[in-house]
Each structure stands twice: as structure tokens, then as C-alpha cells.
Amino acid sequence: xxxxxxxxxxxxxxxxxxxxIKEVVESTIGNSSYQHSxxxxxxxxxxxxxxxxxTKLGKPFKYIVTCIILQKNGAGLHTASSCFWDNTTDGSCTxxxxxxxxxxxxxVFGLAI
Amino acid sequence: MDAGANTYLIRPNYKDKFKAGVAKExxxxxxxxxxxxxxxxxxxxxxxxxxxxxxxxxxxxxxxFDRYKLIVQVVVGEQRGEGVKMAARCFWDxxxxxxxxxxxxxxxxxxxxxxxxxYYY
Numbered sequence: 001x002x003x004x005x006x007x008x009x010x011x012x013x014x015x016x017x018x019x020x021i022k023e024v025v026e027s028t029i030g031n032s033s034y035q036h037s038x039x040x041x042x043x044x045x046x047x048x049x050x051x052x053x054x055t056k057l058g059k060p061f062k063y064i065v066t067c068i069i070l071q072k073n074g075a076g077l078h079t080a081s082s083c084f085w086d087n088t089t090d091g092s093c094t095x096x097x098x099x100x101x102x103x104x105x106x107x108v109f110g111l112a113i
Numbered sequence: 114m115d116a117g118a119n120t121y122l123i124r125p126n127y128k129d130k131f132k133a134g135v136a137k138e139x140x141x142x143x144x145x146x147x148x149x150x151x152x153x154x155x156x157x158x159x160x161x162x163x164x165x166x167x168x169x170x171x172x173x174x175x176x177x178f179d180r181y182k183l184i185v186q187v188v189v190g191e192q193r194g195e196g197v198k199m200a201a202r203c204f205w206d207x208x209x210x211x212x213x214x215x216x217x218x219x220x221x222x223x224x225x226x227x228x229x230x231x232y233y234y
Contacts, residue, residue: 034196036196039196039198040198043198043200044200046200047200047201047202048202050202051202051203051204054204055204062203062204062205062206062210062231063203063204063205064184064201064202064203064204064205064212064229064231065201065202065203066186066199066200066201066227067199067200067201068188068197068198068199069197069198069199070190070195070196070197071195071196071197072195073193073194073195074193075190075191075192075193075195076153076155076158076190076191077188077189077190077191077197078158078159078161078162078188078189078190079162079186079187079188079189080159080162080163080165080166080186080187080189081166081184081185081186081187082163082166082167082169082170082184082185082187083170083182083183083184083185084170084173084174084182084183084184085182085183085184086182086233090182092184107186109184109229111182111184111231111233113234
């Protein structure tokens with residue numbers, strides 16, 4: 001019984017994290033258009049709120065959250081990541097979000113302690 | 114007397130910490146080598162960015178940060194005058210963990226590479 005619980009608590013659950021991040025992005029830039037003057041504030045908001053929500057989950061993990069915001073003007077963007085960790089306990093998830101003028105990509109890496 | 118009693122390190126020695134200077138040089142060399150004179154080509158860039166991430170990770174492994182987990186993130190984009198912003202926040206142990214980042218630009222593309230080192234207790 002106890003072992004089952006602790007196994008759940010110490011693996012990276014992608015779905016839960018994806019939901020949390022989607023909510024955060026929606027509430028920060030949900031209906032906005034790209035505005036150069038507001039970008040800094042949006043970035044800080046997204047990254048800090050995500051981190052706050054993740055730490056509230058109370059799991060024994062270290063988190064790294066990165067966020068990229070891109071203005072839509074026809075240019076292409078590619079992201080890749082390579083990780084050297086423990087596959088059984090650590091994981092990552094990336095949430096892509098867009099509206100008419102903004103592309104936003106948030107990546108979360110979770111490393112078990 | 115148990116001679117081996119307190120040998121498990123829960124903090125890296127000063128010499129074994131994630132060295133930002135060394136890691137940044139690794140990233141810089143790889144980006145310069147692999148992206149010099151490269152044009153943005155939407156078919157090749159996905160494989161290019163993956164191979165950059167893997168090369169950087171392998172080079173950092175060779176340098177030998179003992180007991181560190183490594184995460185390398187590479188972003189490659191086309192230069193068309195658009196506005197881009199990238200930010201990261203981390204919830205970790207500031208004494209043992211650290212990150213480095215480097216940016217490479219030429220006239221058709223830009224590339225941001227970030228490497229994070231997290232100590233495994």
C-alpha cells in the first residue's frame with residue numbers, strides 16, 4: 001500500500017502538469033495581442049505562476065520552467081532538448097499555445113530528488 | 114571504528130560543482146562549429162536542433178560533472194525581424210545547481226542554447 005503511494009508521488013505525471021500550465025497561460029495572455037511593452041510582464045507572470053502552482057503540488061521534485069513567446073509573422077521556430085537523467089523518475093512536458101498574434105511554448109522539466 | 118561511515122556526499126565539493134565557465138565554452142564551441150554559415154531551412158532545422166542538443170549534452174558529459182543531471186534546451190528560429198522572448202525559472206537548490214546559456218546569430222537564423230545542471234543527492 002505504502003509503496004504504491006510513494007511510487008506515484010515520485011514519478012513525473014505529464015497530464016497533471018500539462019493542465020496546470022495550460023491554465024496559467026490562458027489566464028495570463030488568453031485574449032491578448034502581441035504588445036512589445038507587455039511582454040516582459042507576461043513572461044514573468046507565466047513563468048512565476050507556473051512555478052508556484054507546481055510547487056504547490058507538494059511533490060519531491062526540482063523544477064525548471066522555460067517559456068518562449070514569439071510574435072506571429074511567418075517565421076519558423078524549432079525547439080529541441082536533450083537530457084541526461086533517470087528515466088524512471090524524471091520527465092518533461094511541453095505545452096504549445098497560440099492565438100492570432102502570439103505563439104507561446106512552455107517547457108517543464110521535473111527532476112526527482 | 115567504521116572507516117567508511119561518512120563518505121556519502123550530499124553536497125558536491127567545491128571543485129566538483131557545475132562550472133559555468135567551462136560549460137559555457139562547450140556550448141559556444143559547438144554552436145559556432147555547427148551553425149557557421151548555415152541558412153535557415155525548414156526541412157533541415159528539426160534534425161539540426163536535435164543534433165545540437167545531443168552534441169552539447171555529450172560534450173558536457175565528457176567534461177565530467179560527477180553526480181549532476183543535465184538538461185540541454187536548444188531553440189533555433191528564423192530571423193525575420195519578429196519579436197522573441199525566452200525566460201526560465203527554476204525551483205532547485207541554488208547552492209548546488211546552476212545553468213548556462215549562449216546565443217548565436219547569423220543573418221538567417223538565431224539559436225539559443227541553455228544547459229541546466231542539477232545535483233543528484
